[in-house]
Amino acid sequence: MQLPRYKKKKRLKHKVCQEPGCGKEFIGHPIAKYCEFHRNIANRTRKIKQYEAVDVKNFVFKHGFTEVTELELTCQLENCQNKYKVKIFPKQYIYPKFCPLHRNEYKRDAFQAETA
Ligand SMILES: [Zn+2]
Ligand SMILES: [Zn+2]
Incomplete structure (x- = not known):
């Protein structure tokens, strides 16, 4: 039926x-x-994945600069104290998280293996 x-x-x-x-x-x-x-x-927040990707290599820097400013940041890799300069742009909030040496995943892993 x-x-x-x-x-x-x-x-x-x-x-x-x-x-x-x-x-x-x-x-x-x-x-x-x-x-x-x-x-x-x-x-729907399909942006979640994008956000994770941002998080791996970059970080969100909420600043209030109204003109381009060069800042010295410290590498966020554990045990790395390298400083690197970053140009901060008004209204741009995504910046590299690591010093130039460690922007590559392979190098970060190698460094962590060394310092472990
Ligand atoms: Zn809903
Ligand atoms: Zn570093």
């Missing part, structure tokens, strides 16, 4: 949006994962 279509449509469930940080409850199809807002892919 085949069920009329409108009956299928009624099989809606109480769901919780899977988008990290949303948690909004909604009534949706049993396989629905996102609330109405996050069903639109443009509203």
Whole structure:
């Protein structure tokens, strides 16, 4: 026996949006994962991956400089005290996290192996 279509449509469930940080409850199809807002892919944080990538080699430096300023930063690699100069641009907040020597992953690993 085949069920009329409108009956299928009624099989809606109480769901919780899977988008990290949303948690909004909604009534949706049993396989629905996102609330109405996050069903639109443009509203979902696929940026998370991008953010992680930024985090590996760069860091977010929240500054208030209104003109280009050269700053001396210290390499954030454990046990490395090398200083490097970075030009800070107004409204740009992503900067390299490591001294020029350690911007390459292979060199960072080698350095950590040495100092371990
Ligand atoms: Zn949501
Ligand atoms: Zn370094």
